[in-house]
Amino acid sequence: MNQQQRLQKAVDNEPVPRDLEARVRTRLGRSPRRGTSGWGRLASSIALLVFMLGGTQYYVVTKTRELLRVGLDDHVHCAIEGEYPRQTSKAAGIEALGPYSPMLQPVLDQLAGDSLVSAHRCTVNGRDYVHMILRRNNMLISVIMTRREKADAFPRAIGMRTFEASGIPVHGGDMSGYAVAGFEAGNYLGYVVSGLPGQQNDQLAGRVAPVIRRYTGA
Secondary structure, three states: OOHHHHHHHHHHOOOOOOHHHHHHHHHHHOOOOOOOOOHHHHHHHHHHHHHHHHHHHEEEEEEHHHHHHHHHHHHHHHHHOOOOOOOOHHHHHHHHHHHHHHHHHHHHHHHOOOOOEEEEEEEEEOEEEEEEEEEEEEEEEEEEEEEEEEOOOOOOOOOOOEEOOOEEEEEEEEEEEEEEEEEOOOOEEEEEOOOOOHHHHHHHHHHHHHHHHHOOOO
């Protein structure tokens, strides 16, 4: 197991300490011990800075992966486990999407050449989703939306796959053998999830993100 894999395993299994900020502020508020040399104080300050930066990066990675998993869970449940409704026409998908149906064709236009498998609304782990599934050869691609909850905001990731598409930050990662890309669209989170290489999946998300943001009124 390499260093990156060990980091990812630690991030998946360990929550960020809630009192991290308080501990750092407490240490910052302490006066240096009497007799401590200037070099000693400098070394202590550098160590504290490294600690703070490490804690911040730990939070960023954890939060980003937590939000990416929201999209992954729906993809696995519906597309991979086959829980999506079997539809024989695009008209059936339009009817199933209800008020979200106007965005179906614009999304399909961004994935030209991929065939529509299902367009539906579903609930996974108590969360409601709008889900469009497309097929590319033998692989399924999910385009997903879900309403944002109170703490659903992607942090600015450092050292992760992050780029902007039409001014929209897109955050990408590889999880459980799938490429997941997520972004914010007003009161919604949007996702593209597939078995494509990460960069290709990110590119699809970059094309879809402006469409979803436009139709969510963001």
